[in-house]
Amino acid sequence: MRKGTRRAGIGLGVGIVLAIALASPALAENGSAPDASATTQDAVSPVVATIAAPTWVDPCGTADDRAVLPADTLGIHYRWAQPEDSRNHDVIANTNVGYVVSDLPAGWSPLDGEYLYTWTYRFTDVPCGTAEPMRVSLMAPTWVDACGTADDRAVLPADTVGIHYRWAHPGDPTDHDVIANTNEGYVVAELPAGWTAADDGGYLYSWTHAFTDEACAVPLTSAVGAGRGLTRSSSVSLTAIAATADSASALAATGDADLSRTLLGAAALLVLGAGVIVWRRMGHA
Known part of the structure; x- marks a missing residue:
């Protein structure tokens, strides 16, 4: 079982x-x-395509000016809106099956299931054989203003590739106005302070600086030394003596008596040494 x-x-x-x-x-x-x-079968999503704008060629003159139609892609075909009119450069774009345009670039607008590009560029008419001049800047003259007036002088700016400088009145040494002329192919964009445009196409700089006449410093000497051949080192010693005495006086006024006595002692020694030097030079004169 x-x-x-x-x-x-x-x-x-x-x-x-x-x-x-x-x-x-x-x-x-x-x-x-x-x-x-x-x-x-599921439905196929369309492919997003991007529209391109036409370009142009704009050389010198107008004979070779032309608009350039965008090249066709897998998703978009381009054609001239009015091919019979050579002066009209508007463009029509059509999307192929399975493609769609999401965003329209500037210049494009929808038109009955297509897209229209409205041409706005204006061709130039620059003469051939000429180039746009290069912009340059003017430099102002400088000066040397030493003590007194013997060494005072104005300094002309150095020439550059685009500009030549010269004195406006070279026969007058007291006139420091400057003339600047641009070379061929160069132009002055903006005039700096002090410069004005001249009638002959150049530029004029009007001089305004006033030279000073400050007295030049004279080294300290003594009457005896001047007559007995006192050297530069001797005059420097006298200067040191005077400076030491001034410092001692200043310290005494502030209450530092010990330090002031020390400085006065040093000044006395310097005076004694200077006296010995002068006595020896007078004795050997």
């Missing part, structure tokens, strides 16, 4: 396994059951 029951159970299990394997070939091959909704 037990053997019959065991055999029947084994046979039932084998039958179930075979039935599942034969009834599910898709599960055995793909790992999942087929989906009936998979037969419906």
Whole structure:
């Protein structure tokens, strides 16, 4: 009885396994059951394309001026809006199937399912053989104003590649006005302070600086030394004596008596040494 029951159970299990394997070939091959909704194809999203603006060639003159149509792409085709009119450079753009334009660049506008570019550039008419001049800046003259007046002088600016400078009145040493002329191919953009445009196409700088006449410093000497050949070192010693005495007086006024006595002693020694030097020079004169 037990053997019959065991055999029947084994046979039932084998039958179930075979039935599942034969009834599910898709599960055995793909790992999942087929989906009936998979037969419906999803819609394809359009590709976003970008519109390009026309360009231009604008050399000297007008003979070679021309507008350039943008090159076609996979998504967009371009053509002239009015091809019969050579002076009209408006452009029409069409998108191909499966492409769409999201953002319109400047100059473009929608037009009945297409896109219109409205031409605004104005061609120039610069004569050939001429180049735009280079801009340069003017330099003002400088001066040397030493003590007294013997060494006072005005200094003319150095010439540059674009500008030549000269004195306005070279025969008058007291006149320091300057004339500047630009070389060919150069132009002055802005006039600095002091410069004005001259009638001959040049530029005039009007001098305004007034030279000073301050006295030059004279080294300290003594009457005896001047007549007896007192040297520069001797005069410097006298200067040191005077400076030391002044310092001692200042310290005494502030109440520092000890330091002031020390400085006065040093000054006395300097005076004694200077006297010995003068006495020896007078004795050997």
